[in-house]
Structure formats: structure tokens, C-alpha cells
Amino acid sequence: MGARKSHTRSIRYLHERYVGSDPDRLASMDEVRTNAKIARAIYDLRTKAGLTQRELAKLVGTTASVVCQLKDSDYQGHSLSMLQRIAAAMNRRVEVKLVPIRAKSAASSK
16 A cells, blocks of 8 residues: 555656646646547557458548547547547447536545
């Protein structure tokens, strides 16, 4: 348990040091988290289906380099239409959920 508490304190320190309550940094961090979730979901779907990037690209009607970019969490070119094409190729559908923006007090306490 000691290592876990230390890890949590370290993350909290880094958050306060580099993000704090700056609205621009909080928004940027949320964007990075969202991009990372999308990238991970695409990767997980592709690997569970046993497809290479090239095979998925062919199914979706794009190039392997585009699929490669999609898996990078810092890639900012995710489009809903591309996600829908990938989902359809994997017999899935995309769901979009709009949620309230966190209150400042909730964001600064994390």
C-alpha cells in the first residue's frame, strides 16, 4: 500500500505543478486523454480482430499510414466519419456522449 500512496502523491504533485487550475492546460489534458482513449480503442479492436494495420486500412478504404497515425495518442485528426468507417469494418457502431464540463473545484481537487 505504501507504494500506491506514494504513486498517488507523485501524480497529484505533478498535476499541481504542471497543470494546476489553468483552464487551458486542463482543456489540453482532457483532449489528450480523449485522443488516447480513441487510439487505444482502435488498437484494441484491430488486435482483437487479428488484423494488421494494412488489413484494417483495406477494409476501411484508406492507407496503412492513416491507420498508423490513428493509434498515436497525440494524433489530432480523428474524425467521426473515420471512426464510423472503422467501427463498421469491425461490426461495431460509434456512440457519442456529451457530458458536463467538470466544475473548477472538482478539477483542482484531482
